[in-house]
Amino acid sequence: MTYLTVQGHRIEVVRLPSSHPKAGYPSIVFLHEGLGSVAMWRDFPQQVADATGCEAVVYSRYSYGKSDPLLQPHDVRYMHKEGLEALPELLDKLALEKPILFGHSDGASIALINAGGTPRPLTGVIVMAPHVMVEDICISSIEAAKVAYDTPATKLRERLAKFHADVDSAFRGWNDIWLHPEFRFFNIEEYLPNIPCPVLAIQGEDDEYGTMDQIERIARQAKDVELVKLADCRHSPHKDQPAAVLEEVTAFVQRLMEN
Helix, strand or coil: CEEEEECCEEEEEEEECCCCCCCCCCCEEEECCCCCCCHHHCCHHHHHHHHHCCCEEEECCCCCCCCCCCCCCCCCCHHHHHHHHHHHHHHHHHCCCCCEEEEECHHHHHHHHHHHHCCCCCCEEEEECCCCECCHHHHHHHHHHHHHHCCHHHCHHHHHCCCCCCHHHHHHHHHHHHCCHHHHHCECHHHHHHCCCCEEEEEECCCCCCCCHHHHHHHHHCCCEEEEEECCCCCCHHHHCHHHHHHHHHHHHHHHHHC
């Protein structure tokens, strides 16, 4: 693990080489969910690296994991700032050329914003459970998460504290802005038509934070999109259906490199 300064904040970064590296294959940059971190991916990035032949690059955004804690509340454009400003700076400092972005939930939204809103070339984009707009089901689940976090008996805060240096900063920063009235207008569909590279979009049929409308909007508006809809799968496909996700990701990377 190393630390880089991005947008004035110390960010934790881990680079994981593939056990079966393939010459000329791009790095895959993992962007975690709204309460995620490097550690919360567990061994999934290494599995992807080993299966695809790509290096995996995993980092914790500002206010998560071992990165610097949040100093002031997020505003409604925090994912835009991450995708348009922080992520490009990070990729520059890592000297990554044409990486594949692999985002989950908030990280997926950030990946789409980056792909459609910056000139940096990408090989491809993989998104799991992305948010392109806000649905009632998502707000209900985030409200439930707040209740669980504030209820000691659920031990949600205790579990999350294992993965974040400042767990209250991480949780409140995410939860408070998602429940802010102005955030109901969050929508990133304007970026979708400008995504120049292929997109693999994965959604669980039982996702408690969003419906299939999320990835179907991507398919209608971006140029080259493959959809994967998984049964018996909630908001974290890489945890609920790891074998299926790994198979789809590996095949997608192979197609990217053959074209």
